[in-house]
Amino acid sequence: MSQIFNFSAGPAMMPPAVLEQAQKELRNWQNQGTSVMEVSHRGKYFVELATQSEKDLRELYQIPGNYRILFLQGGARGQFAAIPMNLANKKGKALYLTSGHWSATAAKEARNFTEVDEIDILSSHTDSNSILKVERLDFSDIAEQYDYVHYCPNETISGVEIFDVPKVGNAVLVADMSSNILSRNIDISRFGLIYAGAQKNLGPAGITLVIVREDLIGNARQATPSIWDYAVQTKADSMINTPPTFAWYLCALVFKHLLACGGVEEMERRNHAKAELLYTYLDQSKFYRNYVAKENRSIMNVTFTTDNDELNAKFVAEATAAGLQALKGHKVLGGMRASIYNAMPIEGVQALIAFMKKFEAENAE
Numbered sequence: 412m413s414q415i416f417n418f419s420a421g422p423a424m425m426p427p428a429v430l431e432q433a434q435k436e437l438r439n440w441q442n443q444g445t446s447v448m449e450v451s452h453r454g455k456y457f458v459e460l461a462t463q464s465e466k467d468l469r470e471l472y473q474i475p476g477n478y479r480i481l482f483l484q485g486g487a488r489g490q491f492a493a494i495p496m497n498l499a500n501k502k503g504k505a506l507y508l509t510s511g512h513w514s515a516t517a518a519k520e521a522r523n524f525t526e527v528d529e530i531d532i533l534s535s536h537t538d539s540n541s542i543l544k545v546e547r548l549d550f551s552d553i554a555e556q557y558d559y560v561h562y563c564p565n566e567t568i569s570g571v572e573i574f575d576v577p578k579v580g581n582a583v584l585v586a587d588m589s590s591n592i593l594s595r596n597i598d599i600s601r602f603g604l605i606y607a608g609a610q611k612n613l614g615p616a617g618i619t620l621v622i623v624r625e626d627l628i629g630n631a632r633q634a635t636p637s638i639w640d641y642a643v644q645t646k647a648d649s650m651i652n653t654p655p656t657f658a659w660y661l662c663a664l665v666f667k668h669l670l671a672c673g674g675v676e677e678m679e680r681r682n683h684a685k686a687e688l689l690y691t692y693l694d695q696s697k698f699y700r701n702y703v704a705k706e707n708r709s710i711m712n713v714t715f716t717t718d719n720d721e722l723n724a725k726f727v728a729e730a731t732a733a734g735l736q737a738l739k740g741h742k743v744l745g746g747m748r749a750s751i752y753n754a755m756p757i758e759g760v761q762a763l764i765a766f767m768k769k770f771e772a773e774n775a776e
Contacts, residue, residue: 416759419737420567420712420750421590422610427754429664440660447660452653461648464663471666471675474599474622481621481641482649482659487513487589487608490619491520493639494585494604497631499525499558506557508532508577510545511566512743517587521561528557533571534704543571544704554582559603565591567611568741570714570748571707576601583627591711592620593669594753595679603627611711612753614662617655669753678753685751685760686710692764698771716746717774723747726770733766735759 417424440447441456450457465480474480483489499505504526507518510533518529534544554560560579565572567590576598577584583603592607599605604623610616621641629642637643643651669678690708693701699715701708717723723746727739740746749763 413734414762415734415736416755416762417736418749418751418755418759418763420611420741420748421608422616423612423750423752424754425614425661426665426668429661429668432664433661446657448657450656452650452656457656460660460663461650464659464666467663467666467670468620471593471669472599472622473596477625478599478622479625479628479641479645481623481644482654482662483619483621483644484617484638484655486616486619487587487606488516488520489639490587490606490621491517492524493635493641494559494561494606495521495524496635496639497641498583498585498604498627500630500632502556502558504528504557506530506550506554506560508550508560508562510563510573511571512568512741513566513587513589514561514563517561517563525558532562542702542704543569543707545571545573545707548573548575549578550582551578551580554579557582559583559585561585561587563587565709565711567709567712567750568714568743568748570701570703570709570712572709572711573707583624590752591709593675593678594682594711596675609658609662611750612665614665615658618658618662620662681757682710682751682753685755685757686713688757688760689713689749689751689764692767696767696771698775699767711750711752713749713751714740714744714746715749716740720745722774725774729770730763730766735763735766738763 437446468480495505505521507527507529509515509518509529509531518527521527532545532547534546560582562577564586585604586602588605589608590611593612607620609618613620623641628645631640637651693699693715698717700718701715730738738747738749740748751760
């Protein structure tokens, strides 16, 4: 079989070395003669795995000691509800900075649990011919009237990334990092809570990471289900029920793999190199268009279009046949999208560009 490059936005490709190790250990993990899927989550070996995975993640992301790490279920959507249930407990309202589909979806869910003020921080996101650009990131003058301020640093659908951290004074800043977690270095101490679905950069779908400052734990409203209560989950080491053990195991392997590759610093270098290569080609092309301002172009999700729906469909079909999978854009936006998360090698981007050049030569008027 010829080499396949998977540009899926999520569930996304995983490091081949991790999949190979999981395949090797599938029926005989830790020389127990059983799979990791078949052992007790409270047994010696899995508890050791869980403990080591947290240690490795702390090292990777330089997570301070006053933050707790939770491995939960329910995806980022589950946290859309869990966050207001745990954090909107004093002032009774939250501020949501919207920059695309997922931040707006988070705000909509939060309204079921608290009062929400919403500020659109993009210059435009309705006109397909407009440039998507973040206009404002300083909210120090209003942030402290809210229990927390929420934003999404990377919008997978539109390919908009916010590289600067919003200024919120002493308010609690919450970030949905589902699609750019571990892709570049950040200062964890500037956030009260970070959450991320695993299926982009961490592992398979089914497990959700929450990094939460200790002082924010223990104030959930009384009606909060125990599975969403950060205090309950912290006390139980994320195991008030059986966790998704195989997904957790794969995340643990990914953390080890990233450390062996040079950590987040090396991932950031590689990710910028991949994105720069693809955007440089897009900028010189008169056939393809990207409608995101350069300062807000995602290094994880590169969106582009020919501005012709029939050509876009043809591009996706022929790319798939050429071994370049999952390039169809999200149904909300259309066009094409190349998701180039940590596990995507630069060879995949090079293969995509080669195909794009060929397609352009064959289809440009």
